[in-house]
Amino acid sequence: MNPGCANFLRCLRCGHSPLEVSARVQTSTRVMEGWIHCLACQSKWPVIAGVPRFVAHPDYTRSFGEEWNLFSKTQLDSYTGTTVSRDRFREVTQTDPSELEGKHVLECGCGMGRFIEVLAESGSEVIGIDYSTAVDAAFRNTQQYPNVTIIQADLYNLPLRPDCFDFVYSIGVLHHTPDTRKALHAIAAHVKPGGQLAVWVYRKYRLFRPYRLYRYFLRRLSAETVLKMVKFYHPIPWFLRRIPIVGKSLSVFLPIVDYRGVLPLRSEHQREWSYLDTVDALTPWFEWRHVPDEVKRWFEELGYERIVLGGTPCSVIAKRPKAARAETIRETASVCVA
Numbered sequence: 001m002n003p004g005c006a007n008f009l010r011c012l013r014c015g016h017s018p019l020e021v022s023a024r025v026q027t028s029t030r031v032m033e034g035w036i037h038c039l040a041c042q043s044k045w046p047v048i049a050g051v052p053r054f055v056a057h058p059d060y061t062r063s064f065g066e067e068w069n070l071f072s073k074t075q076l077d078s079y080t081g082t083t084v085s086r087d088r089f090r091e092v093t094q095t096d097p098s099e100l101e102g103k104h105v106l107e108c109g110c111g112m113g114r115f116i117e118v119l120a121e122s123g124s125e126v127i128g129i130d131y132s133t134a135v136d137a138a139f140r141n142t143q144q145y146p147n148v149t150i151i152q153a154d155l156y157n158l159p160l161r162p163d164c165f166d167f168v169y170s171i172g173v174l175h176h177t178p179d180t181r182k183a184l185h186a187i188a189a190h191v192k193p194g195g196q197l198a199v200w201v202y203r204k205y206r207l208f209r210p211y212r213l214y215r216y217f218l219r220r221l222s223a224e225t226v227l228k229m230v231k232f233y234h235p236i237p238w239f240l241r242r243i244p245i246v247g248k249s250l251s252v253f254l255p256i257v258d259y260r261g262v263l264p265l266r267s268e269h270q271r272e273w274s275y276l277d278t279v280d281a282l283t284p285w286f287e288w289r290h291v292p293d294e295v296k297r298w299f300e301e302l303g304y305e306r307i308v309l310g311g312t313p314c315s316v317i318a319k320r321p322k323a324a325r326a327e328t329i330r331e332t333a334s335v336c337v338a
């Protein structure tokens, strides 16, 4: 961890801030092993392999930890040699990374860090948090950037001071938690008055998709086992989907995610992304789906202003009002999370 980020930390037990960092092993820019202490109530949390750990067990996010450590580089722009992740960030947050240069940014549910890499390159001061062991992949992928800190924590109860960040975002995460609306309320409390919050959550489908039924059973298996199954049946829908008009319908019972013709990836990367996102669809414990107006209403409840729906359905960015109304937002957020 970057020791400077201790100023942003808050004790999970008594709320005291800042916390103290003591290093056992460190490099010139990072604490690799050590402890985070609260001097007020004497609580402490470990720093292991460069990551402060505020959760002891990954709980319902187990499959994500496995998935992101199996595919730890797949979606990094530095790995694909494309700007797919940068473009995706711009599309769903309606914000160009260059606008965030020098700003304090928080990503909630950073996975293996594909968007953190984009923002680190653009000069933001970024904290990425994730509940799962994906933080190990995220740390490895971003450790060369002194402006990045990765923390293992639960977004419902973040060890971070409220009202602190210029920009908070969460892409493809809140619907994978027990309650999407409560998750939004929880992270909203960390935006500073006048700052912005951008999220994207899954939209509702009109028709039932068989993968949802499969997920009900497959989420009990390890991501590695599901990946073996996907690799086994993958050639059939991969071939069927090339057949014009009927191809997609024919392959609906052997679901795969297919970006051919959608994303500018080399063929070996197309297949790797397909494996990754198919496992990603089949293994999460929670997966809620929403409509854009519903998400907009949650921002209204929070008192946010300038709420703008993006072109990607269920992507929203909004501004937290300055001063007076901000207090109401904090109160609303704590009532919702309690």
Ligand SMILES: C[S@@+](CC[C@H](N)C(=O)[O-])C[C@H]1O[C@@H](n2cnc3c(N)ncnc32)[C@H](O)[C@@H]1O
Residues within 6 Å of the ligand: 061, 064, 065, 068, 108, 109, 110, 111, 112, 113, 114, 129, 130, 131, 132, 134, 153, 154, 155, 156, 170, 171, 172, 173, 176, 177, 280
């Ligand atoms: C589909 S992945 C998206 C990762 C990243 N945002 C991306 O688009 O590449 C969802 C991530 O949310 C994380 N997550 C789920 N519940 C969480 C929680 N309560 N607190 C923090 N992270 C959580 C999972 O561990 C997982 O890495």
